[in-house]
Each structure stands twice: as C-alpha cells, then as structure tokens.
Amino acid sequence: MMRAFIVKELRENARWALLGAGVLSAWLAISLYSQRDGLSLVASDFQLAMLAGFLISGAALGLAQILTDTRRGRWGFIANRPLSAGRIFVAKLLAGLGLYYAATTIALLVITLLAMNTRFVRAPFSASMLVPAIYYQLAGVVGLTIGLLIGSRRAAWIGSRVFPCIAGVMVLGAALYVAIYFSEAVAITLAGAGLIALAAKAYFSHNGQYEPQRPWIKPLQVIIVGAGAAAVIALAVNVSTEVLQTLSGAAPGYRMDQYVLDRNGNAFRYRVTDRNTMEYADLPGNLLSEAESERVQRELMPLAYVPLADPSDSNVPRGYRQHYGDVFTVSDRYLRPMIAPHRPAVLNSDGTAWTYVSARRRLEGINIDGDFVGSIGLDGFHPPGEDARPITGKVLPGWDRQWLTTSDTVYRFNQARRTLETLYEVSPPERIIGAWQFEKNSPPSAPGDIGTEDARAFSGPRTDYLAVLTPGKLNVRGHDGTSFAVDVPNDPQIMASIGGGVDGRFYLKMSRYEGSVHRTDVRVLDARGQLISRIEYPPQPIVLPPWGLAQLPMSLAIPPVAYLIPRSEERAGVMQLQHIIAAVAAFVTTICLIIWVCLRYGFERSATITWSVLGALFGITALLTLWCVRLRPARVKCPSCGRRRVVTRQRCEHCDAEFPAPVQPDIEIFDQPLRAA
Amino acid sequence: MNDQSIIQTFGLTRYFGGKCALDQVSFMVPRGCVFAMLGRNGSGKSTLIQMLTGLIEPTRGRAEIFGVDSSKLTPAVRGRIGYVPEGHPLPGFLRVRDLHAFQKSFYSTWNDKLFRAIIDHFSLGLTQRAGQLSRGQRAGLALALAMAPQPELLVMDDPSLGLDPVARRTLLEAMILNTRGSGNTTFFTSHELADVERVADHVAILDRSALRVCCSLETLRQRVKRLVITLNGTAPAELPHIPGLLQATRHGAELSLIVANITDDARRAIAGLSPNITEAPLTLEDAAIGYLSDRRQTFSLLDAVHTDAEAT
Numbered sequence: 001m002m003r004a005f006i007v008k009e010l011r012e013n014a015r016w017a018l019l020g021a022g023v024l025s026a027w028l029a030i031s032l033y034s035q036r037d038g039l040s041l042v043a044s045d046f047q048l049a050m051l052a053g054f055l056i057s058g059a060a061l062g063l064a065q066i067l068t069d070t071r072r073g074r075w076g077f078i079a080n081r082p083l084s085a086g087r088i089f090v091a092k093l094l095a096g097l098g099l100y101y102a103a104t105t106i107a108l109l110v111i112t113l114l115a116m117n118t119r120f121v122r123a124p125f126s127a128s129m130l131v132p133a134i135y136y137q138l139a140g141v142v143g144l145t146i147g148l149l150i151g152s153r154r155a156a157w158i159g160s161r162v163f164p165c166i167a168g169v170m171v172l173g174a175a176l177y178v179a180i181y182f183s184e185a186v187a188i189t190l191a192g193a194g195l196i197a198l199a200a201k202a203y204f205s206h207n208g209q210y211e212p213q214r215p216w217i218k219p220l221q222v223i224i225v226g227a228g229a230a231a232v233i234a235l236a237v238n239v240s241t242e243v244l245q246t247l248s249g250a251a252p253g254y255r256m257d258q259y260v261l262d263r264n265g266n267a268f269r270y271r272v273t274d275r276n277t278m279e280y281a282d283l284p285g286n287l288l289s290e291a292e293s294e295r296v297q298r299e300l301m302p303l304a305y306v307p308l309a310d311p312s313d314s315n316v317p318r319g320y321r322q323h324y325g326d327v328f329t330v331s332d333r334y335l336r337p338m339i340a341p342h343r344p345a346v347l348n349s350d351g352t353a354w355t356y357v358s359a360r361r362r363l364e365g366i367n368i369d370g371d372f373v374g375s376i377g378l379d380g381f382h383p384p385g386e387d388a389r390p391i392t393g394k395v396l397p398g399w400d401r402q403w404l405t406t407s408d409t410v411y412r413f414n415q416a417r418r419t420l421e422t423l424y425e426v427s428p429p430e431r432i433i434g435a436w437q438f439e440k441n442s443p444p445s446a447p448g449d450i451g452t453e454d455a456r457a458f459s460g461p462r463t464d465y466l467a468v469l470t471p472g473k474l475n476v477r478g479h480d481g482t483s484f485a486v487d488v489p490n491d492p493q494i495m496a497s498i499g500g501g502v503d504g505r506f507y508l509k510m511s512r513y514e515g516s517v518h519r520t521d522v523r524v525l526d527a528r529g530q531l532i533s534r535i536e537y538p539p540q541p542i543v544l545p546p547w548g549l550a551q552l553p554m555s556l557a558i559p560p561v562a563y564l565i566p567r568s569e570e571r572a573g574v575m576q577l578q579h580i581i582a583a584v585a586a587f588v589t590t591i592c593l594i595i596w597v598c599l600r601y602g603f604e605r606s607a608t609i610t611w612s613v614l615g616a617l618f619g620i621t622a623l624l625t626l627w628c629v630r631l632r633p634a635r636v637k638c639p640s641c642g643r644r645r646v647v648t649r650q651r652c653e654h655c656d657a658e659f660p661a662p663v664q665p666d667i668e669i670f671d672q673p674l675r676a677a
Numbered sequence: 678m679n680d681q682s683i684i685q686t687f688g689l690t691r692y693f694g695g696k697c698a699l700d701q702v703s704f705m706v707p708r709g710c711v712f713a714m715l716g717r718n719g720s721g722k723s724t725l726i727q728m729l730t731g732l733i734e735p736t737r738g739r740a741e742i743f744g745v746d747s748s749k750l751t752p753a754v755r756g757r758i759g760y761v762p763e764g765h766p767l768p769g770f771l772r773v774r775d776l777h778a779f780q781k782s783f784y785s786t787w788n789d790k791l792f793r794a795i796i797d798h799f800s801l802g803l804t805q806r807a808g809q810l811s812r813g814q815r816a817g818l819a820l821a822l823a824m825a826p827q828p829e830l831l832v833m834d835d836p837s838l839g840l841d842p843v844a845r846r847t848l849l850e851a852m853i854l855n856t857r858g859s860g861n862t863t864f865f866t867s868h869e870l871a872d873v874e875r876v877a878d879h880v881a882i883l884d885r886s887a888l889r890v891c892c893s894l895e896t897l898r899q900r901v902k903r904l905v906i907t908l909n910g911t912a913p914a915e916l917p918h919i920p921g922l923l924q925a926t927r928h929g930a931e932l933s934l935i936v937a938n939i940t941d942d943a944r945r946a947i948a949g950l951s952p953n954i955t956e957a958p959l960t961l962e963d964a965a966i967g968y969l970s971d972r973r974q975t976f977s978l979l980d981a982v983h984t985d986a987e988a989t
Contacts (some may be wrong), residue, residue: 004782012770073766076732076834081783082756234761633736634695647692647736658736659690662700662887666921667937668967669900670704671879671892 002082002091009065009095016064017099020057024107027053032121034109038087040121041129050133053170055109058100060370062147065092070151070322085205091479092204093148095196100144104137112495126355126366138186139175142168142193149200149224153194160628163228170227199224222629229624237553238405244550257540259520261301261499261507267537268296283538301507303499304438304467306474307492354413356404361390363404363420374418381418391420405435410468424468424477439624440464440480440501467498474498476506476529483546484529500525505532517541547579555579556586561617590623591615592640597626602646681707683830683862684729691724696894697726700886701738706864706879711856713873714866716883717969721818722866723763725883726834727866730760742830756784759828763835767821769808773801773818784826795821798847813844820851831855833865837872849876870962880961882968889968894961901964902939906932907953919946923967935959935967 032040069078069092081087106156112130114120146168151667171192177624179185202217240275255262260270268288269281280293288296352373354365357406363376376379377388393406404411408431410424418608426432475485478501486508488496493512500506504527511520517539547555555575558608575583598608614622635644651658684706691699699721706712716722727733729740731750740747743753767776772797781787796803799817801810810818816836823831831852837845849872852863867873873880880897882890890897901923908930916925920943924935932950936943947954 001783003777008771008775008779010769011775012768015770071766073762073764074768076727076760076762077729077766077768079732080730080755080758080760081780082752083783084752087752243755364768636692636695636697647690647695647697650737659701664887664889667889667923669890669892669897669937673895 002087002094004466005083005088005091006095006098009092010098012068013061013065013095013099015102016061020061021103021106024053024057024104025110028107028111029114032114035121040115040125041133047132047136050136051139051172052106054136055143055172056103057107057341058140058143058145059147059168060152061096061100061103062149063151064146064147065096066148066151068555086201089148089152089201089204093145095143096144096148100140101137108133108137135182135185135189138189139172142171142189142196145193145196145200147194149203152200152203153225154203154631155626156626160225160228163232163628164196164199164224166228166231167224169191169231171196185493190413195220196224222625225629226618226621226625230618233621233624234559236558241550241554244552245317245548257518258511259522259537260296260508261509261522263299263301263502264295265500265505267509267535269540272666301499302439303507304436304465306436306467306469306488306496306498307434354415356395358395359393361395362388363636365418367537370607374411376418376420380418380420394402396432403435403437405432406429409467410435423466424475426470430470433471435466435468436498438465438467438499438501440478444574464501474508482506484525484527486523486525486529495553502617514539547575551575551579552582555583557620557621558583559617559621560587587616587619594623594626597623599653600646601630602649679837683708684740684742684864686725686729686738686740689725689728689735689740690737691721691728691733692736693724699728699883699885702835702883704881704888704891705736706862708862709856709860711852711863711877712784712865712881713877714864715868715870715873715965715969716866720883720969721886722883723834724865726832726866728824730832756826757821757829759831761816761819761831761833761836763838765812765815765836767807767815767819767822771807771961772803773805773807774803774900776807776818776822777803780822780825786827788827789969791827792821792825795851796846799844803943812839813841817842818846820848821845822853824855827859827861828855829861831861831863831865833863834870835866837867837869847870852876854961870960870965873965874961880965882965884968886960897961897964898959901935901959901967903936903957903959903963904934904936904947905955905957906934906947906951908932908951909934909953913950917946919943923964924970933957935963936984937967 028046028050031053035043035046047125069075078088108130109226110654111133115129116125144543145165149164150161153161153164171189174192175185175188179188198217199221202213202221205213248676257269257271259267261267267283268287269283271279271281273279278293280288280296282288352365352367354363354376356362357364360375361377365373365375367373372384374383375386375388376382378392379389382388391404391406391411393408396405396407404413404420408426408428409422410432412423413419414421424432424435464480465476465482468475468477469488472487472490473485474488475497476498477483480501481503482504488508488510491512496508498506498508506525506527508523508525509520510523511518514518518541519536519539521534521536523534526532591612594611595608598611603611611622611626614625618625633646633648635646637643638645638652638655638657639660640652641655643652643654645654646653680703684704686703686705689699690697698719702725714722714725724733729737729742729747731747734748742750743757745751750758758960771779777792781789781792795817799814799821801814801818801821805814807815807818816839820833820836821921823833833852837848840848840962853876854865855861856863874894877894879893881888881892892900908927916922917973919934919936920940921937922934923937924933926933934947936947949985
C-alpha cells in the first residue's frame with residue numbers, strides 16, 4: 001500500500017522536482033561561473049551557494065508535497081484509506097528523498113560537466129572535488145524535513161510557521177561547526193534530519209488521524225519551535241540594543257583586548273569593541289589618532305600563530321583541537337580533510353597544479369585541461385607511467401600550500417625543479433607536531449616561486465622563516481641562516497605567536513588568561529635564540545563596563561537559566577541595580593503571564609505547572625513558545641455567570657456550569673432509538 | 678456501540694474561533710439505511726462529516742463509527758468507510774487509470790466491475806486527467822473510487838452539488854445500489870430535497886448548528902403538518918404563540934402554517950385565529966424548509982413584495 005502512495009507521490013511531484021533541478025542547475029552554474037579565485041567546486045563562496053541551493057530545494061519540495069495534499073477537501077480523499085497517516089508520511093518522505101536526490105543529482109551532473117570544462121572554469125578539475133558537494137546534498141535533506149514539518153504544522157499565529165527553520169540551522173551549525181570529524185558531521189546531519197522528520201510525522205498524523213504519539217514527541221516539537229522563538233528574541237534584543245546604543249550615544253564596550261607589535265617591536269593595545277569597531281591605544285591606554293592607528297595597522301609585525309599543544313594529545317580539550325584545525329574538521333575550512341589534498345597547491349606559470357594524494361603518498365600534477373602530468377616523490381619528478389618514491393612518515397593534515405609536513409620532516413615543494421626539498425627533519429623518537437611559516441619583518445621583496453596572480457593570492461604570505469614545533473620546543477629556521485630552538489610550555493591555554501627577523505631580533509609573544517586578567521609577555525630573542533629581554537606588559541583586566549540603558553532589552557530577555565551557569569562577574573559585566581530590577585520584574589511578569597495564558601487556554605493543572613517551570617527556566621522564550629505551539633481556544637460568554645469561558649471545557653472554569661443544550665422541545669422530532677444518550 | 682448503529686455522536690461540538698459551527702449534536706445512524714443530513718449553508722453539515730471521518734477534531738463531545746472513536750480511527754476501520762468529500766477534490770495531475778490503480782491497491786474488496794460501470798455511466802476515459810474532467814465527471818470518478826471498495830459505510834458530503842439532472846439520477850441510483858440488499862449504510866448531506874425524499878429512509882435536520890430532527894421519513898411526515906386557515910376579515914397584526922410553529926405564510930386571506938408536534942395548546946391557539954382549518958398535504962421539501970427558514974417570518978417574500986407594490 002505504501003508503494004502505491006510512493007508511486008503517486010513520485011508521479012504527482014516529479015514536475016516540481018524537474019523544475020527544481022532546472023532552477024538549481026542554473027543557480028549553481030551562475031555561482032560557479034562567478035567564482036573569481038578559480039577554485040572551481042571547492043571555492044568557499046560556491047560551497048555556500050551549494051548549501052543554500054540544496055537547502056532551499058529540499059524545503060520547497062517538502063512544502064509542495066504536503067501542501068498539495070492537505071488543502072481543504074483533498075485531505076479527506078488522501079487520509080480516508082486503510083493506511084495510517086504515519087505511513088502516508090513515511091511514503092511521502094521516501095518519495096521526497098527519491099525526488100530530491102534525483103533533482104539535485106541532475107544539478108550536480110550539470111555543474112560537474114561545467115567544472116570539467118576549462119573554458120567555463122579556469123581551475124583544473126578532480127573528481128574528489130565533488131566530495132563537499134555530496135555532503136551539501138545530504139545537508140539538503142534537512143531542508144526537505146523542515147519543509148515537511150512546516151507544511152504539516154498548524155501555526156498558532158502568522159510568522160511562527162517558519163520558526164522550525166531555526167532547528168534546521170542548528171542541525172547544520174552542529175554539523176559544520178561542532179563536529180570535528182567528517183563522519184561526525186554526517187551522523188549529526190542524519191540524526192538531526194531524523195528528529196525533525198519524527199516531529200513532522202507527528203504533526204502530519206495530528207492533521208487527520210490522531211495516532212498515539214510517543215511521549216517524547218511533544219517535547220521534541222516544543223524544542224523545535226522554541227529554537228525559532230529564541231532566535232526571534234535574540235534578534236529583537238540585538239536590534240533594540242543597537243538602536244538604544246545609537247540613541248543614547250554611550251561609549252562602546254569591548255570584547256577583546258590584546259597587545260600588538262609594530263615592525264619596530266613597539267607594543268600597542270588593540271581592542272575590538274562590542275560594536276565591531278577597532279581601537280588602537282598606547283600602553284597607558286590613550287587612544288591613538290586616526291593617522292597613527294592607520295600607521296600601526298599598516299606596519300604590524302607579521303606573526304605566525306603557533307598553537308603550543310599537540311592536538312593529538314588526549315588531554316587537549318576538544319575545542320582546542322578543533323581550533324587548531326589540525327585534525328579532521330568540517331568547520332570553517334569546509335570539509336578541509338576531504339578537500340585540502342585536492343586543492344591546487346600552487347598553480348604555476350606553466351599551468352600545472354600540484355596536489356598531495358594520500359593514497360599514493362606523493363604529489364601529483366595536472367595541467368589546466370585536467371590531464372595528469374606526473375608525480376613527485378622523495379626521488380623527484382617522474383612522468384606518467386613511472387612511480388615516484390613515496391613520502392615516508394605520517395603526513396600532518398593542514399597542508400595546502402607549498403609546504404608538506406610529516407611527523408619527521410618539513411618539505412618545501414620547489415616547483416621550478418619539481419622536487420621536494422628537506423627544510424627540517426628530526427630523528428625518532430623526536431617528532432614534529434606542526435610547522436608554520438612567517439615572513440621577515442621587512443617590506444616584501446620580489447615574489448618567490450609563485451607563478452600566477454591567482455596562485456600568489458592563494459599561497460599566502462612570503463615565507464622567510466619556518467617555525468617547527470616539537471614537544472616542548474619551538475625551532476626556528478631561516479633562509480638567512482637563522483637556526484635556534486626555544487623552550488615552550490605544552491599548554492593549550494597559551495596563545496603564542498612568533499615573528500621578527502629585522503636586526504637579528506625575534507619576538508615570541510605569549511598571552512593567557514589568568515582569572516580575571518589577560519596577561520601578555522614578549523620574549524625578544526637573538527638569531528641564536530638567546531634571550532635579549534623579556535617584557536611583561538600590564539595585565540589587562542577582563543572587565544566589561546557596567547550595563548547601560550542599551551543592555552535593558554538583554555536584562556529583560558535573558559533566560560533565568562543563564563544565571564545558573566557559573567560565570568565570573570568580570571566576564572558577564574556588572575548589572576546595575578535598575579537592570580537587576582528589570583530582570584526580576586521580567587521574570588515575575590513572565591511567570592504571571594504564563595499562568596494567565598494557561599488558565600485562559602483552559603490547561604490541565606499538570607500542563608500549567610510544566611509551562612510555569614519552563615517559564616522559570618527560559619523566561620520570555622518559554623512564553624513565546626507557548627503562544628506558538630498551543631492553539632488558542634476560543635472563549636465565549638458563559639450563559640450562567642456571564643464571564644468569558646473557554647469552549648474546549650465541558651464546564652465553566654468560573655462557575656462550573658455546563659453549556660446549556662440548544663433545546664427547542666416544541667419543534668424537535670427524534671425517533672427515540674436514534675437519539676444517542 | 679449499539680449493534681444496530683453505525684454512527685453515534687455524543688454532544689458533538691465544534692467551534693471555529695468564537696463561532697459555534699455545531700452545537701452538542703447527538704444522534705445515531707442505524708445500519709443499512711440511507712441517512713440524509715439536511716441544513717442550510719453554514720449549518721454545520723460538512724463540519725459534522727469531517728468530524729465523523731476524523732479529519733478535524735471536535736471542540737467537545739465525541740463521535741463513534743463502528744464503535745471506534747472517530748478521532749482514533751484505525752486503518753482497518755477506515756477501510757470500511759467510503760468518503761466523497763465536498764466538491765470531489767482529486768489529485769488533478771493523475772489520470773483516471775492512475776487513480777484507479779492507486780485506489781485499488783488499498784482495498785482487497787475492490788469491485789472492478791462496479792468501478793467500470795460507474796465511470797462508463799459518466800462517460801469517463803481512462804486516460805483523462807482528473808484535473809481536466811467536468812464537474813459531473815469528477816463527481817462520477819469520486820463516486821466510483823469511493824464505491825468500488827464496497828464500503829460498509831458510504832459518507833458523501835453534498836455529492837450532487839452542481840450536477841445536472843441525469844448525473845444526479847445516476848448518483849441516486851448508486852446510493853440505492855450501495856445500500857439495498859447489501860446491508861451497507863449511506864450517510865450523505867444534500868440540498869436537493871426531492872432527491873432526499875426519493876432515496877433516504879432517515880433524515881436529520883441541522884438548524885443553526887443544532888440538531889432539530891433525526892427520525893425516519895415516515896415519522897417526519899406524521900409529526901409535521903401543514904394547516905391552511907381561511908381568515909375572516911382582516912389578518913391579525915401578530916400571530917399568537919403557537920407551540921411547534923415552524924413557518925407561517927399568508928397569501929391573501931389564506932394563512933398557511935407548518936407545525937411540528939401539534940399539541941392541544943397549539944390546536945387551541947390556531948382555532949382562535951379562525952374556525953376554517955384544513956390540513957393540506959406536505960412534502961419533505963415543505964417540512965424541511967419549515968425548519969430551515971426563519972421562524973419569525975410570517976409572510977412570504979413574494980407576498981411582501983406585492984404588498985409593498987400595492988402600497989406605492
């Protein structure tokens with residue numbers, strides 16, 4: 001029976017899928033064509049376009065599937081058959097998945113053909129470049145389930161229908177920014193889509209047949225809608241805060257302070273304000289003039305950020321591991337482990353692009369037409385048909401430039417000679433944790449071995465020095481003969497960076513949070529690594545200015561549960577008395593409103609208590625969610641007591657009277673057996 | 678469930694916002710009958726059917742079909758119900774043969790012969806798309822799809838809406854075919870009172886969301902009477918209170934009253950108007966209109982128009 005329904009769904013919605021395939025293909029083709037950096041399918045802008053395209057396609061298809069069948073009258077034809085609404089939904093979901101994958105695969109084929117055509121896209125093409133596209137295609141399934149949910153849900157008021165979109169955003173956010181491993185991202189996406197589909201199924205079943213639902217379905221639905229409510233409140237708080245800040249003319253607060261060095265080694269205080277502006281100040285804290293700020297910004301010392309801890313160390317917290325980007329992450333690097341090896345390492349002037357292929361442990365090159373030109377291993381270049389000597393040691397992820405780092409060697413890829421040159425190597429048991437490059441603290445000289453403009457933009461800054469981290473030591477090597485090692489702590493809490501090179505001086509800056517202060521010290525080293533001086537800058541207190549008028553919306557909207565999370569006063573900022581009063585007033589008002597709404601809706605006592613507890617924890621988010629998830633019952637005047645009573649209750653909540661029967665005994669005619677009790 | 682009843686409702690009530698669409702409706706539909714639900718537009722007929730078939734939720738009260746709460750109908754129970762929604766909505770993109778194959782796959786009791794007979798009667802081609810059919814043809818297809826599974830209960834919401842006389846006649850024949858001899862039950866709403874009189878054996882009347890009548894046609898005929906009074910002299914400015922008065926219409930010196938459940942009090946009040954009283958034959962249409970029209974109305978519209986014209 002489900003098969004018949006699937007066939008019906010496929011037949012009925014195939015035209016929408018075909019239309020979607022056409023629109024999506026056009027959208028992706030335009031996005032691909034407009035890529036400036038020539039990265040083809042792996043360009044970050046194009047990946048964003050893919051994500052948006054797949055999500056919208058999925059959501060539109062899901063909505064179309066539901067809305068065509070739930071229109072007035074048509075639903076009667078659909079629902080009244082010996083098949084439960086739940087199974088009808090499953091049939092729709094399966095058919096939707098089939099149609100979605102058919103339509104999006106057509107679009108993917110179209111852009112793949114375009115990406116293979118070098119007249120359309122300049123960059124070379126590799127089939128592996130499709131891996132992120134395949135993930136984003138999967139992400140579109142979340143859109144499909146969201147579409148099914150939005151179509152199935154009866155919204156209490158206009159606008160709240162789209163609230164579940166935020167649940168989809170949360171699922172993808174978790175997949176792209178929380179998951180570290182690719183498999184985690186896929187698992188999170190599938191689990192999220194599954195949960196949304198379950199909530200949608202329950203809504204769909206409730207539209208017609210009232211199948212018993214599992215007890216956790218209702219809370220799941222509340223969470224999905226509540227996420228949207230929270231997003232709306234957060235948006236309202238942000239907008240109103242901005243408006244109040246502008247109107248009050250209050251001085252901006254700040255989010256972060258740090259010390260920066262100019263090319264002469266002079267330190268300045270750099271601050272990002274809570275209005276996303278930047279301020280430079282001298283050490284006593286006097287703001288620099290605009291011209292002086294521009295000069296400092298222009299002449300900042302180029303520093304290489306050096307994560308000091310070994311990300312493979314199990315003691316390093318997960319967040320730090322992701323922050324390093326040196327493990328398989330799907331976050332801001334867009335499925336980096338899958339893509340990075342396939343990014344053109346360097347596009348050379350001869351039109352070749354080189355990439356490390358992990359399966360064969362060597363670099364492989366393709367020309368602009370995508371033809372294989374040869375491989376490079378430890379024994380140099382080999383034309384097609386010959387095998388290069390494989391690279392030994394564990395290749396550390398994160399290689400996407402002209403550097404290749406293994407656990408024992410740092411190689412530089414010399415494109416002119418097509419060889420791998422050893423820059424740094426260690427002997428076991430010593431091992432390399434990571435390698436970073438930085439340019440000399442001087443005006444840039446002529447470009448190195450970078451061929452094309454694109455490649456130069458892509459390959460990053462000029463490299464004069466190499467910083468290699470081994471356990472407990474930071475080793476620096478340079479083209480100018482510099483070679484030294486400095487002891488460094490293995491502490492992921494420390495933000496370290498290194499730069500310099502002018503006059504044989506190097507600067508190792510280390511910053512860390514200590515309680516409520518942020519401490520920074522800079523070690524000035526000579527070309528042999530000897531300490532010349534150590535400057536400890538004044539600790540910067542992490543004190544946000546007291547809340548002003550602009551924070552009033554925040555104090556009203558902040559969920560009470562947030563106060564239960566331990567947080568230092570310095571980090572949270574100081575609430576003034578009026579904000580505390582406003583927060584308490586908002587809390588009390590919210591609870592009263594929730595109880596009033598529960599009474600007005602004629603809730604049972606248990607539901608009133610549950611919603612009151614939610615109100616006590618989540619504040620106005622709970623109130624808004626309540627309004628969104630529960631349909632408001634009508635109220636009419638009670639013929640007995642004259643007060644307004646809900647129509648859903650048998651007895652008046654005020655006077656306990658029943659609704660009077662609409663009896664007119666004079667004219668009524670009932671055959672006795674026919675009149676039900 | 679009563680063994681003899683297919684449908685039972687208990688104080689079934691439905692509000693749309695603050696408007697009461699159906700007010701505490703309680704009735705039973707016996708097995709094997711053709712049951713007609715009458716009422717004016719907006720009286721709650723379609724709402725009642727949607728609640729019976731579990732498509733919308735009652736605000737209060739409940740309904741049972743085959744002894745199962747209509748809000749919890751299992752697929753097995755649904756398989757025993759044929760439903761023709763108002764306006765005969767069907768997936769317009771599908772062809773007749775697709776719909777046939779689709780519907781057939783759900784029912785083991787599917788009667789292909791019956792399906793073919795109905796669609797032939799409505800001159801339907803198997804390759805026609807549902808969206809391109811005329812209103813009558815669509816009604817025929819909806820009827821064929823609902824009847825071919827040979828349901829124990831056929832529920833139809835105003836099935837004759839917009840049909841020509843021939844199509845209406847075919848529909849009536851189909852209803853009779855579904856019920857007679859098989860013990861199946863047909864529950865339908867209609868505005869075509871002549872049709873109802875022809876096929877229904879039980880009738881219910883919804884008046885402003887409340888159920889006023891639920892009985893056999895025979896009982897209705899016995900309990901509702903038309904009395905024609907020849908007035909002597911001028912007509913009274915206002916009628917006295919007559920218990921059970923449904924409608925009063927004056928044509929010149931003749932006053933026609935439709936009265937339900939005539940009691941001695943009613944007879945005395947009528948006799949006070951004039952001693953010249955005769956009982957006239959009453960059709961179902963007259964009786965139903967008596968219930969459905971505004972009971973305060975004393976003169977027919979035509980009469981009022983004539984009176985105004987004479988005055989000017």
